[in-house]
Amino acid sequence: MYVYQDYDQRLLEERVAQYRDQTRRYLAGQLSEDEFLVLRLQNGLYIQRYAPMLRISVPYGLLSSEQVRTLAKVVREYDKGFCHVSTRQNIQLNWPEVQDVPDILAELASVQMHAIQTSGNCIRNITTDEYAGVNPKEIEDPRPWCEIIRQWATFNPEFAYLPRKFKIAVNAVPDADPALIGVHDIGVKVIHNDAGETGFQVWAGGGLGRTPMTGQVIGEFVPWQHLLAYLEAILRVYNKYGNRDNKFKARIKILVKALGAEKYRELTEAEFAELKDGPMTLTEEEVARIQGCFTEPAYRDDVDSGVLDQALQENRAFNRWYHTNTRAHKRDGYRSVTLTLKKTGRIPGDVSDEQLEAIADLADRYSFGELRNTHQQNMVLSDVATDDLFALWEKLDALGMATPNLGLLTDIVACPGGDLCALANAKSVPVAEGIQRRFDDMDYVHDLGPLDINISGCMNACGHHHIGHIGILGVDKKGKEFYQITLGGRGDKLSRIGEKMGPSFESFEVTDVIEKIINVYVDKRLENEPFIDTYERIGMEPFKEHVYG
Amino acid sequence: MGKMILDGEIVDNGWQRFEPGQLEEDGQSLPENQPVIVPLAYWQAHRNTLLEREAPVGVCLEPGEEPADLAADLPHLPLVAVHFPAFKDGRGYSYARELRTRYRFTGEVRAVGDVLQDQLFYMHRVGFNAFEVRADRDIEEALENGLRPFSVTYQGDVHDPRPIYRRRQELENA
Numbered sequence: 001m002y003v004y005q006d007y008d009q010r011l012l013e014e015r016v017a018q019y020r021d022q023t024r025r026y027l028a029g030q031l032s033e034d035e036f037l038v039l040r041l042q043n044g045l046y047i048q049r050y051a052p053m054l055r056i057s058v059p060y061g062l063l064s065s066e067q068v069r070t071l072a073k074v075v076r077e078y079d080k081g082f083c084h085v086s087t088r089q090n091i092q093l094n095w096p097e098v099q100d101v102p103d104i105l106a107e108l109a110s111v112q113m114h115a116i117q118t119s120g121n122c123i124r125n126i127t128t129d130e131y132a133g134v135n136p137k138e139i140e141d142p143r144p145w146c147e148i149i150r151q152w153a154t155f156n157p158e159f160a161y162l163p164r165k166f167k168i169a170v171n172a173v174p175d176a177d178p179a180l181i182g183v184h185d186i187g188v189k190v191i192h193n194d195a196g197e198t199g200f201q202v203w204a205g206g207g208l209g210r211t212p213m214t215g216q217v218i219g220e221f222v223p224w225q226h227l228l229a230y231l232e233a234i235l236r237v238y239n240k241y242g243n244r245d246n247k248f249k250a251r252i253k254i255l256v257k258a259l260g261a262e263k264y265r266e267l268t269e270a271e272f273a274e275l276k277d278g279p280m281t282l283t284e285e286e287v288a289r290i291q292g293c294f295t296e297p298a299y300r301d302d303v304d305s306g307v308l309d310q311a312l313q314e315n316r317a318f319n320r321w322y323h324t325n326t327r328a329h330k331r332d333g334y335r336s337v338t339l340t341l342k343k344t345g346r347i348p349g350d351v352s353d354e355q356l357e358a359i360a361d362l363a364d365r366y367s368f369g370e371l372r373n374t375h376q377q378n379m380v381l382s383d384v385a386t387d388d389l390f391a392l393w394e395k396l397d398a399l400g401m402a403t404p405n406l407g408l409l410t411d412i413v414a415c416p417g418g419d420l421c422a423l424a425n426a427k428s429v430p431v432a433e434g435i436q437r438r439f440d441d442m443d444y445v446h447d448l449g450p451l452d453i454n455i456s457g458c459m460n461a462c463g464h465h466h467i468g469h470i471g472i473l474g475v476d477k478k479g480k481e482f483y484q485i486t487l488g489g490r491g492d493k494l495s496r497i498g499e500k501m502g503p504s505f506e507s508f509e510v511t512d513v514i515e516k517i518i519n520v521y522v523d524k525r526l527e528n529e530p531f532i533d534t535y536e537r538i539g540m541e542p543f544k545e546h547v548y549g
Numbered sequence: 550m551g552k553m554i555l556d557g558e559i560v561d562n563g564w565q566r567f568e569p570g571q572l573e574e575d576g577q578s579l580p581e582n583q584p585v586i587v588p589l590a591y592w593q594a595h596r597n598t599l600l601e602r603e604a605p606v607g608v609c610l611e612p613g614e615e616p617a618d619l620a621a622d623l624p625h626l627p628l629v630a631v632h633f634p635a636f637k638d639g640r641g642y643s644y645a646r647e648l649r650t651r652y653r654f655t656g657e658v659r660a661v662g663d664v665l666q667d668q669l670f671y672m673h674r675v676g677f678n679a680f681e682v683r684a685d686r687d688i689e690e691a692l693e694n695g696l697r698p699f700s701v702t703y704q705g706d707v708h709d710p711r712p713i714y715r716r717r718q719e720l721e722n723a
Contacts, residue, residue, distance in 0.1 A: 007713065011701040018698040022667065030687075031667075038637055039667055121637070151703040152712070157671035158646055161639025239643045240615065274651060279710040286714045 182495030205256025426474020
């Protein structure tokens with residue numbers, strides 16, 4: 001992973017000092033609520049329903065075991081022993097005290113972690129494929145580009161007070177969208193031209209939230225040297241012309257739609273012309289330096305494939321987990337393992353201090369000391385030798401993190417919802433639990449195949465409900481919680497916004513409705529046809545009829 | 550006379566600034582011997598008269614009024630102010646940057662309005678060299694703690710357009 005230089009570290013320490021002083025002035029009454037609000041948000045601190053929430057940045061989801069141990073310590077000392085993996089690959093603490101935050105930041109800074117720009121109207125954490133670097137389908141490792149963008153975005157003086165939040169994601173897998181670049185403010189797709197040179201297809205104007213839409217291609221092929229100049233050009237246009245009167249119309253997607261992609265491209269190109277070939281131009285040396293931080297670990301050449309084969313034959317539970325929760329790897333003899341944080345009865349994405357410590361130990365023992373957070377609120381050990389898989393599985397099983405449901409119905413993505421969040425209309429977590437309890441037969445869940453259910457407690461869409469094959473959105477109707485269902489969203493091969501099914505439901509109805517939807521699928525599916533394909537083949541009508549009929 | 554920060558020092562603010570519409574509404578004329586900052590619309594309406602004045606004239610841009618609207622006049626102006634009605638409105642950062650890098654404006658670029666300690670560093674980096682810190686705030690503290698909270702910057706800025714790796718590389722090569 002990216003190795004901090006002395007100056008990266010100094011920057012973090014200076015940030016801690018700055019934020020400590022801001023907190024002091026706020027508590028002393030020298031900063032108004034409104035002024036401090038903006039400052040604390042730029043540092044990931046929300047004031048929530050019961051307590052503040054601190055969002056800790058995990059650049060492109062990558063963590064070292066040392067960082068995870070420090071997180072465990074922070075979670076134990078300053079929170080209630082739990083933290084939460086978010087859909088943007090970050091970590092959230094739900095119970096810190098405002099006055100403790102500077103100390104938390106100091107602790108995090110000791111292991112090169114921070115909360116810089118994890119909220120507020122600025123450039124947020126850069127995200128990518130959770131299997132970046134080991135995904136056999138990617139054309140190159142996207143993480144060096146993420147890091148290059150991260151440094152440019154960090155405390156960028158021109159773009160700290162944008163009209164609205166701004167999210168950038170990078171994808172390097174052709175014909176798939178594991179980083180969801182289609183629904184980001186800017187999506188960067190790594191591509192190669194005929195000469196084999198790296199460049200980027202740059203999308204802009206995607207987003208979820210209140211007005212979900214997929215982005216449009218603004219830059220067809222931006223040569224790698226000019227990545228930052230091109231991003232800066234897009235951002236400058238947005239900073240100048242994005243709507244600032246109405247926060248619901250302030251995202252770049254609204255501007256791109258209003259101007260049209262053609263006009264947006266024209267404005268971008270005009271800014272870009274001025275920046276191109278200037279000092280922002282990336283150098284081969286710098287790219288090589290950053291790429292050098294993401295080299296292959298010392299893979300073993302003597303992985304014994306017989307160990308895995310035998311375990312697969314002898315242990316049915318392990319076999320199921322292997323096929324569901326591990327993935328193909330670039331390197332023969334290795335697999336990527338996803339630790340599911342979705343055990344029924346637990347808040348999706350929640351992980352305890354003890355689990356964090358156990359996971360850190362497992363990462364050291366089995367996966368070169370590194371971990372990743374996924375946008376589906378799970379964690380990944382990316383480099384596990386196949387002859388270690390059985391031993392690892394036994395340990396994960398004991399920790400409750402080997403539920404073999406990755407990508408299946410019960411692997412539900414959900415925001416923390418109204419139990420914790422002040423913005424939410426509805427409680428996402430009990431809804432998720434209700435569904436998980438109804439579908440408690442793991443054989444049946446496996447038979448149903450790949451199925452994404454996403455739940456958001458409000459239209460800010462932290463649970464990415466628009467891109468769930470089945471999306472569930474909490475809405476408020478005269479002070480009562482209702483749930484609106486969408487079908488056909490996608491965040492897999494491509495990003496697509498789901499379609500509303502019809503009138504919303506009361507909370508006690510939701511589980512029944514999901515079951516009815518599933519029954520239609522089971523009835524109509526062709527052999528081996530996943531839910532989303534059936535939906536795309538037969539459309540909304542049969543589902544609607546059965547649910548509302 | 551209020552205080553302000555100019556080029557890293559606290560000085561008396563000798564300029565009088567008029568809000569958009571203020572001069573027209575009051576039927577006021579400009580004070581003859583005092584430097585003034587007028588709104589863009591007023592400048593555009595009275596350009597020739599203003600150019601003949603002895604005392605200096607600067608122009609203030611509101612959000613939505615871009616440096617491009619003033620580009621041809623910049624060589625005649627000693628000062629351009631950018632108004633921040635609310636500190637959260639970040640358009641002025643792009644305006645200052647354009648004034649410096651696109652139009653090569655070398656006069657004073659002044660932040661006025663909701664100008665607070667915690668934004669000074671960014672403002673300085675995009676090209677502001679003068680700050681009318683909001684009157685109810687401690688300008689001494691703003692100067693001491695607001696202008697340089699960081700010794701490290703990743704990106705280039707108007708003072709040094711090179712990103713950190715180029716700066717370090719060139720230092721090594723020197």
